[in-house]
Amino acid sequence: MKREILLAAAVIAGLANVASGQEIVLGAGFADYAHQDAVDSAVFSVEYNHSPFYERRYFAARFAGALELSETGDFFLGGGISGKWDLQHSWFIEASVLPGLFVEGTPPNELGSTFEIRSQIALGKRFRNGKALSLALSHKSNASTAERNPGVNALTLRWHIPLN
Numbered sequence: 538m539k540r541e542i543l544l545a546a547a548v549i550a551g552l553a554n555v556a557s558g559q560e561i562v563l564g565a566g567f568a569d570y571a572h573q574d575a576v577d578s579a580v581f582s583v584e585y586n587h588s589p590f591y592e593r594r595y596f597a598a599r600f601a602g603a604l605e606l607s608e609t610g611d612f613f614l615g616g617g618i619s620g621k622w623d624l625q626h627s628w629f630i631e632a633s634v635l636p637g638l639f640v641e642g643t644p645p646n647e648l649g650s651t652f653e654i655r656s657q658i659a660l661g662k663r664f665r666n667g668k669a670l671s672l673a674l675s676h677k678s679n680a681s682t683a684e685r686n687p688g689v690n691a692l693t694l695r696w697h698i699p700l701n
Contacts, residue, residue, distance in 0.1 A: 566693030610642020
C-alpha cells in the first residue's frame with residue numbers, strides 16, 4: 538500500500554511543472570459510507586489541477602488528478618476533467634469527474650469494484666495572494682458497473698495552492 542501511495546504522489550508531483558493556472562489542492566474531511574457495516578473515517582486528499590485547456594468568459598476546463606487516503610487505509614487514485622466557474626468577488630464553483638482505482642483498507646468498506654468514479658462539487662473563495670479555500674462534497678461510485686454499488690460520500694475542506 539505504501540508503494541502505491543508513493544508512486545501516486547510521485548506521478549502527481551511530476552505532472553506539476555510550474556505553469557500558469559496549475560494548482561495543488563490539499564484537503565481534509567470525513568467520509569461516510571452508504572453500507573451500514575462500513576467504517577466511516579477521516580479522509581485526506583492531494584489534487585493536481587493542470588492549466589486550463591479551454592477557457593471562455595467565466596468558465597475554465599482542465600485535466601485533474603487526485604490521491605485520497607482515509608484513516609482506515611482506503612485508497613483512491615483518479616484522473617479526469619475539472620471545470621471551474623468564476624463568480625463575483627473572487628468566489629468560484631468547481632466540479633470534477635475522476636474515474637480511478639479504489640482499494641479498501643478494511644473489508645466492510647468495499648465499494649463493489651476496483652473501478653470507481655469520483656464526482657465532486659465545491660464552493661470556494663480565492664484570496665488576493667492567489668491561494669483559495671473551498672468546501673467540497675464528493676461521491677465515489679462504480680456507476681452500477683459492478684454487482685454491488687454502495688458508494689461513499691465525503692465532505693472536505695480544501696486549501697488551493699497556485700503553482701505560478
